[in-house]
Amino acid sequence: xxxxxxxxxxxxxxxxxxxxxxxxxxxxxxxxxxxxxxxxxxxxxxxxxxxxxxxxxxxxxxxxxxxxxxxxxxxxxxxxxxxxxxxxxxxxxxxxxxxxxxxxxxxxxxxxxxxxxxxxxxxxxxxxxxxxxxxxxxxxxxxxxxxxxxxxxxxxxxxxxxxxxxxxxxxxxxxxxxxxxxxxxxxxxxxxxxxxxxxxxxxxxxxxxxxxxxxxxxxxxxxxxxxxxxxxxxxxxxxxxxxxxxxxxxxxxxxxxxxxxxxxxxxxxxxxxxxxxxxxxxxxxxxxxxxxxxxxxxxxxxx
Amino acid sequence: xxxxxxxxxxxxxxxxxxxxxxxxxxxxxxxxxxxxxxxxxxxxxxxxxxxxxxxxxxxxxxxxxxxxxxxxxxxxxxxxxxxxxxxxxxxxxxxxxxxxxxxxxxxxxxxxxxxxxxxxxxxxxxxxxxxxxxxxxxxxxxxxxxxxxxxxxxxxxxxxxxxxxxxxxxxxxxxxxxxxxxxxxxxxxxxxxxxxxxxxxxxxxxxxxxxxxxxxxxxxxxxxxxxxxxxxxxxxxxxxxxxxxxxxxxxxxxxxxxxxxxxxxxxxxxxxxxxxxxxxxxxxxxxxxxxxxxxxxxxxx
Numbered sequence: 001x002x003x004x005x006x007x008x009x010x011x012x013x014x015x016x017x018x019x020x021x022x023x024x025x026x027x028x029x030x031x032x033x034x035x036x037x038x039x040x041x042x043x044x045x046x047x048x049x050x051x052x053x054x055x056x057x058x059x060x061x062x063x064x065x066x067x068x069x070x071x072x073x074x075x076x077x078x079x080x081x082x083x084x085x086x087x088x089x090x091x092x093x094x095x096x097x098x099x100x101x102x103x104x105x106x107x108x109x110x111x112x113x114x115x116x117x118x119x120x121x122x123x124x125x126x127x128x129x130x131x132x133x134x135x136x137x138x139x140x141x142x143x144x145x146x147x148x149x150x151x152x153x154x155x156x157x158x159x160x161x162x163x164x165x166x167x168x169x170x171x172x173x174x175x176x177x178x179x180x181x182x183x184x185x186x187x188x189x190x191x192x193x194x195x196x197x198x199x200x201x202x203x204x205x206x207x208x209x210x211x212x213x214x215x216x217x218x219x220x221x222x223x224x225x226x227x228x229x230x231x232x233x234x235x236x237x238x239x240x241x242x243x244x245x246x247x248x249x250x251x252x253x254x255x256x257x258x259x260x261x262x263x264x265x266x267x268x269x270x271x272x273x274x275x276x277x278x279x280x281x282x283x284x285x286x287x288x289x290x291x292x293x294x295x296x297x298x299x300x301x302x303x
Numbered sequence: 304x305x306x307x308x309x310x311x312x313x314x315x316x317x318x319x320x321x322x323x324x325x326x327x328x329x330x331x332x333x334x335x336x337x338x339x340x341x342x343x344x345x346x347x348x349x350x351x352x353x354x355x356x357x358x359x360x361x362x363x364x365x366x367x368x369x370x371x372x373x374x375x376x377x378x379x380x381x382x383x384x385x386x387x388x389x390x391x392x393x394x395x396x397x398x399x400x401x402x403x404x405x406x407x408x409x410x411x412x413x414x415x416x417x418x419x420x421x422x423x424x425x426x427x428x429x430x431x432x433x434x435x436x437x438x439x440x441x442x443x444x445x446x447x448x449x450x451x452x453x454x455x456x457x458x459x460x461x462x463x464x465x466x467x468x469x470x471x472x473x474x475x476x477x478x479x480x481x482x483x484x485x486x487x488x489x490x491x492x493x494x495x496x497x498x499x500x501x502x503x504x505x506x507x508x509x510x511x512x513x514x515x516x517x518x519x520x521x522x523x524x525x526x527x528x529x530x531x532x533x534x535x536x537x538x539x540x541x542x543x544x545x546x547x548x549x550x551x552x553x554x555x556x557x558x559x560x561x562x563x564x565x566x567x568x569x570x571x572x573x574x575x576x577x578x579x580x581x582x583x584x585x586x587x588x589x590x591x592x593x594x595x596x597x598x599x600x601x602x603x604x
Binding site for chain 1: 317318321322325326329330332333437440441443444445446447448449452453455456459538539543545546549560561563564565567572576579580583584
């Protein structure tokens with residue numbers, strides 16, 4: 001797989017501003033950089049658009065996601081039902097809008113948890129080394145020996161398909177990958193002069209890890225988080241399609257596509273709009289992740 | 304080399320062993336009584352007892368596990384919970400189908416993606432490169448079921464397409480799109496990195512044309528990472544076909560696994576997972592070996 005090459009010139013600047021202000025300033029800087037590339041900018045806008053759609057779903061959607069008889073059954077797109085209606089007369093547009101919540105929130109929460117654990121474990125194993133590193137790394141290697149989709153299926157067979165189940169699956173799948181990335185980034189940073197200097201100054205381990213190591217591994221972590229988020233959306237949609245996602249009546253884009261596919265020739269709008277929504281969202285997140293990857297010159301892991 | 308090979312073989316068996324423990328452990332977490340789940344709440348005690356007896360569910364968990372492991376190693380993969388048919392026969396038949404699909408996919412994906420990657424690298428930062436990059440990003444991003452359903456609707460039934468085209472070629476084409484962007488991107492990166500090296504400039508200064516430089520010098524070095532990626536893809540394909548097989552209702556091992564998960568058919572889940580992990584691990588191993596063999600600079604430690 002690709003080598004982890006964190007940019008080593010991101011040494012934290014010795015400025016006296018408080019940590020959070022520096023973090024904010026560099027975040028703004030970084031968004032500006034992202035916005036400078038047209039494709040990454042489009043990706044960023046798409047992601048922000050979908051997030052706004054998820055937040056304002058009650059305002060945007062004219063109907064509730066489970067409201068039946070919003071119009072004639074299985075009717076084509078019209079003024080009243082922008083994306084048409086399904087066989088129960090539910091408004092496809094409203095269901096797509098409401099569905100954006102699950103497809104963003106579930107992978108979002110899961111990725112955040114996985115990033116949290118992965119960053120912690122990765123820095124710990126990379127910084128301490130020794131038997132802790134050996135045990136955790138070997139355990140995670142064996143988890144990674146099972147293809148993600150297969151492990152997800154086996155876990156859902158026992159946990160049962162639900163929002164919490166999918167979050168657990170994604171966390172278990174992605175924590176090892178993020179740990180591995182952060183670990184190797186930590187190994188690269190650990191041997192640098194400023195870390196050694198902090199150690200010689202007699203700084204505490206907590207200080208060294210949070211103030212010296214973390215900024216160094218941040219590029220790899222940010223890119224990895226964005227990639228994981230896009231794969232998590234992908235996985236959630238695919239599991240929904242396989243019927244193992246959030247259970248009805250919740251509007252799950254993947255499930256909507258799979259339920260509509262048998263009637264595709266008669267009511268194409270039932271399938272096309274949720275499928276297009278998935279495609280646009282995933283491509284948007286990918287473009288954004290690709291932009292991050294170029295900014296940080298970090299290739300990231302596949303799948 | 305021999306030592307490296309032996310170590311990897313041992314590692315392969317360790318991986319399979321750990322996988323079996325993880326998957327078996329997971330199946331034990333299932334809440335409720337599996338016999339009741341399969342046979343239904345109203346099943347008579349005789350039926351339940353008989354089910355437990357047939358599938359060896361009366362033994363303690365650890366004994367169940369060692370029995371299963373011993374059975375798997377000696378070719379007895381157990382019986383399906385649903386119809387007591389032989390798991391090994393079913394899984395191997397489905398595996399054969401998946402391997403055919405994977406084979407056709409590689410035949411399509413490898414040449415196309417290498418050509419795309421090399422072209423993008425040579426035309427670096429021109430519009431050609433841009434188009435190829437956007438194309439590969441887009442197809443990598445699209446879920447398999449979206450592209451698959453798209454193909455199915457374009458090549459609609461009744462429009463005179465032969466059965467093999469819709470049932471066999473289209474799933475392979477869908478899987479090709481998934482691999483395409485990935486392999487093309489690795490190839491592009493490999494070629495670009497190689498083009499920057501001093502020997503390329505030397506070759507150019509010697510008066511070789513771009514084509515000669517490319518074919519005589521650059522490609523044999525630049526395609527090393529690509530070969531690794533392709534080997535890894537083989538393993539990915541066997542498990543990654545899960546969704547595609549579902550879209551096209553293709554009777555492969557991936558569809559088998561989804562069916563088994565829906566019905567909690569544990570013996571099938573165990574055997575199918577082991578087979579998929581086996582191929583995944585073997586192809587990862589081959590990837591490392593190939594890379595080492597083709598690149599003498601890598602020391603095998």
